[in-house]
Amino acid sequence: MKLSLSTVLVAAACVHSAAAVNIAFYTSGNCANAYFVCVNQSRDSCCDPFIDDVRYNSMEFQQLGTSQNVQLRSYDRGGCSRRTATSASNGRRTVCFVREPPYTGGGYGGFNLKRNAVEGGGADAECIRPQELGFPDGTKFNLTSLSDVDYAKIAKLSLEIPSDVPEQFQQLKITS
Ligand SMILES: *[C@@H]1O[C@H](CO)[C@@H](O)[C@H](O)[C@H]1NC(C)=O
């Protein structure tokens, strides 16, 4: 069968309308409670929750395209140093990883990723820090303007509700 030009164009459009995938890290073991999230993470890059002495026990891929199949990847040993698991998204919108903690990095993309600068590059190499802190009630804090020191200050707290975020950082709350 010959592919018509319009078929090819539709296929290309689908690739580019890929959903804005988020990668969230939780200290809880079941993708519940507060999370640090990389928003609209690009393919074949590393989201690194960044704080080495906090143990992230679960990790969630969110807003995956339901008409897509991408490879979801988890890592340990700092950033995306060592790949510990993969899963095919296979049309699922949300996928929670729980079996390979602690999680120190996450990424996704095609199924034939060659080891690259992102993977195996050592702790925090080529990695992106989560831009937001989220809570189950929908409250979010914008962390992009924080220094690494202030980010670490928040990440090391035990956070259950938005008011657990210290007063000096309450102004980071995203109001929409
Ligand atoms: C996500 O990022 C891509 C570029 O990497 C951009 O084109 C797109 O508009 C972004 N989507 C959202 C919802 O922010």
Ligand SMILES: *[C@@H]1O[C@H](CO)[C@@H](O)[C@H](O)[C@H]1NC(C)=O
């Ligand atoms: C987060 O803060 C940065 C810098 O202050 C700003 O550019 C960005 O638009 C904010 N993002 C959201 C989702 O509010």
